[in-house]
Amino acid sequence: MNYESNRIDQDEPLALPGEGGASRRRWWIIGAIAAAVIIVALAFFTSGSGEGPAGPSAEEAADAQIPRVSVARPGTSNVRRVVTGTGSIAARREMPVGVAGEGGRVTDVLVEPGDWVKANQVLARVDRSVQSQTVESLRAQVRAAQADAQLAQANLDRAKQLIDRGFISKADIDNKTATRDAAAAQVRVAQAQLDEARARNARLDIRAPAAGLVLTRNVEPGQIVSSGSGTLFRVAKGGQMELLAQLSESDLSGLHVGDPAQVTPVGSEESFAGEVWQISPVIDPQTRQGTARIALSYDDALRPGGFASARIIAGASDNPILPESAVLSDNKGNYVYVLDAKNRAVRRGVTIGEVSDEGVSIASGLKGDERVVLSAGAFLSPGQEVKPNLVKMER
Incomplete structure (x- = not known):
């Protein structure tokens, strides 16, 4: 029996049952993972080298940067050129009314602020009891002078009838003619004195110089007035108002008389139509502003002294x-x-x-x-x- 063929090498490990198949499967897994890594790497390098899908060109990239x-x-x-400004409302033509005559004690005041008056309407009366007696005296003097003139004319007429008969001389006729003329002149003198007294008495009444709206009243019955009493009434001629719009020097240079405007008083939403009727010829050296006067028709909402704003249409251009x-x-x-x-x-x-x-x-x-x-x-x-x-x- 040969024992060498059945000897077991002590240096070679013993294989357990089923261990050889598991080892082979592990090596297959490792190989598959390595192959996948190689494929991914090849795909990455291929796309980076331009062999894959093409990216945007340089021209397209530059075009994308253009805004x-x-x-x-x-x-x-x-x-339309619109100029705006602000200012105060005032009477366009304000007429101060005072004592025109010698004055005296006021007996009646016939108007109140806000009343409309006619031209030459009596606003207040001044006592004229003394002046009335003077007028009566002068009227009597006129009647006496007229009587003397009538007598002188009658004497002259009779003398002319006697001159042809030789009862009176021509010199007497001349004397009677001169007497008649002097008497007639005396009548005219007396009449002139009477008219003067009447005119003086008429001036005692304080009258409106023109039709308009009474703005203020500064006199009461019993007050002693004279030519030095100052303004007793203020009347807006025709009731016309205006806005004294303060504008800069540059804005004034483009305005013209007749330019339309809209004026809005402070505290009011209503606007009133007007037009520029006068432009200030001078500029204030301190404020560098001038005044544009905007004419307005009368309205209850337009109160002199009030503040308002204005929009002026100063022409148009394309x-x-x-x-x-x-x-x-x-x-x-x-x-x-x-x-x-x-x-x-x-x-x-x-x-x-x-x-x-x-x-x-x-x-x-x-x-x-x-x-x-x-x-x-x-x-x-x-x-x-x-x-x-x-x-x-x-x-």
């Missing part, structure tokens, strides 16, 4: 109108961006006109047919290329 902006052709619109977002400004002034033929932004200096709810009118700098950047102008720089999105502006 898109909204632009419009503003055209031109009829823009100008482009832009939204406020389109107009920019810096230390060089106001400007907008317009696009040239290559869609590049070009800075354009402009002069702003009226600013309203409709937008900003451009007084100069634009014709209206340019493509103007409406928004995002603050983020642009001159010469920068943009993608224009043309929009239509609403009128």
Whole structure:
């Protein structure tokens, strides 16, 4: 029997039942994982080398960096120039009324503030008891002078009848003629004195110089008045009012007589139509302002001395109108961006006109047919290329 063939090598491990199959499965798993890693790596390097799907080109990337902006052709619109100001309401023609005659004690005051009066209407009466007696005395003197004149005329007529008979000389006729003429002159003197007294008495009454509205009354019955008493009544001629609007020097330069205006008193929502009837020829050197006088028709709400605001339409012009977002400004002034033929932004200096709810009118700098950047102008720089999105502006 050969024992060598049945010897077991002590250095070689013994294999247990089923252990060989498990080892083979482990090696298959490791191999599969390694293969997956290699495939993923190959896919990554393939896509990075350009052999996979192509990414955006350089031109497309540059095009994506060009900003898109909204632009419009503003055209031109009829823009009214509106000037605003404030001031006090006053009577357009205020007439101070005082004592025209010698004065005296006031017996009656016939009007109150707010009353309408006619021309030459009596506002107040002054006592004339003494002056009335003077008038009666002068009236008597007139009658006496008239009687003397009638007697002188009768004597002259009789003398003329006797001259042909030789009973009276021509010299006597001349004397009687002179007597008659002197008597007639005396009548005229007496009549003139009477008329003067009547005129003086009429001046004792305080009368309205013209038709209008009584604004103030500064006299009471029993008061002693004279030519030095000052103003007793103030009357607005025709009831016409005006607003003394204070405006800056630049605003006044564009106004004209006849420009329409709307006046709104403080505390009132109602506006009153008027027009500029006078523009101040001088400027206050301290405030650099002048006065535009706006004529107004009478209304109860227009009280002299009250405060009011005014909107004056100082002409109109055809100008482009832009939204406020389109107009920019810096230390060089106001400007907008317009696009040239290559869609590049070009800075354009402009002069702003009226600013309203409709937008900003451009007084100069634009014709209206340019493509103007409406928004995002603050983020642009001159010469920068943009993608224009043309929009239509609403009128």
